Amino acid sequence: MILATTIATVLLIVGGAAALVRAVRGPSVADRMVAVDTLLHLGVGGIGVYIVRSGDTTYLPLMVVAVVIAFIGTIVVARYIEAETKR
Amino acid sequence: MSVADWIAAVFVVGGALAASLGGVGLLRFPDVFARMHASTKAATVGVIGVMIGTAIEAGGVAGALVVVLVVALLFISAPLGMSLLARAALYDPETPRPSRMAAVDLERSRRESTSARQKRGSPPMLALILLIAWIALFGSLRPNVIASGLVVSGVLALQLRALAPRWPEVLKHPIATAAFAWYFASQVIAGTLQVIRTMALPVDEIRPAVVEAPLRLRSRSEIMLLMNAISFSPGSVALEIRDDHLYVHVLTTDEPDEVIAKIGEMENRIAAAYGRPLEQASFESRN
Numbered sequence: 001m002i003l004a005t006t007i008a009t010v011l012l013i014v015g016g017a018a019a020l021v022r023a024v025r026g027p028s029v030a031d032r033m034v035a036v037d038t039l040l041h042l043g044v045g046g047i048g049v050y051i052v053r054s055g056d057t058t059y060l061p062l063m064v065v066a067v068v069i070a071f072i073g074t075i076v077v078a079r080y081i082e083a084e085t086k087r
Numbered sequence: 088m089s090v091a092d093w094i095a096a097v098f099v100v101g102g103a104l105a106a107s108l109g110g111v112g113l114l115r116f117p118d119v120f121a122r123m124h125a126s127t128k129a130a131t132v133g134v135i136g137v138m139i140g141t142a143i144e145a146g147g148v149a150g151a152l153v154v155v156l157v158v159a160l161l162f163i164s165a166p167l168g169m170s171l172l173a174r175a176a177l178y179d180p181e182t183p184r185p186s187r188m189a190a191v192d193l194e195r196s197r198r199e200s201t202s203a204r205q206k207r208g209s210p211p212m213l214a215l216i217l218l219i220a221w222i223a224l225f226g227s228l229r230p231n232v233i234a235s236g237l238v239v240s241g242v243l244a245l246q247l248r249a250l251a252p253r254w255p256e257v258l259k260h261p262i263a264t265a266a267f268a269w270y271f272a273s274q275v276i277a278g279t280l281q282v283i284r285t286m287a288l289p290v291d292e293i294r295p296a297v298v299e300a301p302l303r304l305r306s307r308s309e310i311m312l313l314m315n316a317i318s319f320s321p322g323s324v325a326l327e328i329r330d331d332h333l334y335v336h337v338l339t340t341d342e343p344d345e346v347i348a349k350i351g352e353m354e355n356r357i358a359a360a361y362g363r364p365l366e367q368a369s370f371e372s373r374n
Contacts, residue, residue, distance in 0.1 A: 001088060004096035008103035008137065015103075015110025015130070022113040022122070028183065030119045030176035037168065038110060038126045044157065045106050045134040048141035052099055057146050060153040061224060063138075067160045074168035081175035 005053035012049065016042045033077040040070035095143040102136020105129050105279055112286050118183055119176055120324060120336040121295045123169045124282050127318050131165040132279040149226035156223040166318035166325075167311070173326045173336065208251030214244035216252070252308075260362045267360040274320035281321035285339055294339050297326065300347045302333040303354050312357050317350065 016039055023035035044066045047059050088096075112125025135158050142154040176182040217240035218233075225232045244251065285293060304310050314325040317335060323346060326334040337346050 001092055001096055004100050008099045011100075011103040011107040015107030015133075018107075018110040018114045028119055028176065028179065028181050030172055030179065030182050031122065033172055034119060034122050034126050034169070035113055037165075037172075038113060038130045041126075041130050041134045041161070041165070042106055042110060044161075045103060045137040048134075048137045048154075049099060049103065051141050051150075052095060052144040055144070055146065057150045060145065060150055060226065063157045064153065064160065064224060067157055067164060071160070071164035071168045074172050078168075078171040078175040081172075081179050085175070085178045085180070 001052065005049050008049045009046070012042050012046050016046075029077060029081055033074060037070050037074050040066055040073075044070075091143050095140040098136050098140035098143070102133045102138070102140065104133070105136060105283070106133025108283050108286060109133055112282060115286055115290065116295075116338075117290060117293055118295055120173055120297075120326070121293065121338055123173055123324050123336070124322070124338045125286075127166050127169045127324065128275075128278045129282045131161055132275055132319075135161055151226075152223040153226045156220060163315070166315045170314050170318060170325050173324060177326055177334070208248070208253050210244040210248050210251045212254050213247065213251040214240040217243055260360055263356075263359040263362070267356050270356055271316055271319070274316065278319050278321040282338070285322075288339070292339075296337050296343065298335050298337055298343045298346050300333045300335055300350045302328060302331045303351075304357060306361075309357055309361060313350075313354060316353055316357070320349075320353070322346075323350075 019035045019039040019042065023032050023039065026032050044063045047063050047066070051057060051059065106129065109125045109128070109130030112129055113122050116122045116125055138154050138158050138161075142151040142158075145151050145154055218236045221236035221240060222228065222232065225236075302310070302313075304313055310328070313333075317323050317325040322338040324336045324338075326336050328334075333350065335346060335350065337343070
């Protein structure tokens with residue numbers, strides 16, 4: 001299980017790094033938000049891998065919070081883009 | 088390691104692989120809508136895979152319940168959030184567009200909700216959903232958790248009566264609903280594999296397009312289900328609804344008609360799950 005979680009952690013870091021590059025490069029606000037949303041979801045996966053590795057379930061509710069924040073963040077940015085377009 | 092440990096390990100590694108490929112897809116795909124394919128399919132499905140592994144290892148029913156709540160939230164929020172963001176980006180002049188794009192007819196009105204005023208929602212249904220979420224969040228069936236959950240969900244359901252959903256009509260047609268659930272699950276897997284395959288293509292062979300399709304479903308919950316199914320199924324993300332036209336971004340295609348036919352089939356399956364067969368005419372007349 002240590003080996004499996006190590007592989008999974010490395011994979012998630014690679015995916016997260018790629019998402020981070022996209023978030024920095026853009027070019028549009030929507031691109032950045034897609035990247036940040038994906039990054040948060042990968043973070044949820046990371047918490048899951050940590051739980052599997054350590055057997056420590058303290059951070060379980062944190063996953064719910066992260067998913068909800070990712071959703072609300074996406075909606076807020078979508079509204080922001082719409083408001084900017086209308087002006 | 089026990090058998091359960093092995094299964095969990097496979098889900099964790101497989102899910103992490105799909106999720107990381109989703110992240111890489113953000114870099115490789117040519118426009119923002121194509122990147123949403125990578126995000127909603129590969130990344131979300133990958134994370135759900137990791138979550139299944141986590142549920143097995145999370146130390147009993149209590150932990151697994153929290154993970155089930157996370158998976159349910161991911162299934163609803165990821166495609167819905169992306170659809171909203173895609174719709175905003177569609178009108179944003181600063182967002183680069185795919186080269187082949189059906190023009191959105193701005194004369195058509197945005198759809199107003201039709202079902203909300205027809206039938207009243209059921210507060211007990213809302214209370215039940217809130218109670219289940221409360222129990223899942225605490226991951227416990229202790230009497231104090233259930234009692235506090237009953238109070239909170241009861242007060243909220245009475246206060247938010249206007250937002251209460253109706254009892255889901257899909258429950259009346261369990262076989263058609265189960266068939267749709269199976270179809271949905273197979274679409275999710277196929278969609279993820281397709282995104283990963285597309286990622287291996289050279290950049291100039293990825294040919295995204297925006298396709299316009301007729302929309303026959305009427306009620307809000309049916310349309311939301313359709314948007315989610317489209318966003319999870321291979322090669323398509325739902326963008327916008329204008330009147331009875333649906334705009335869909337396709338990851339790579341040379342045959343827009345195939346996409347339209349597939350959406351028509353998806354509508355038929357959803358309508359069957361709701362027990363309201365659709366008339367075929369309006370769809371065929373457009374082909």
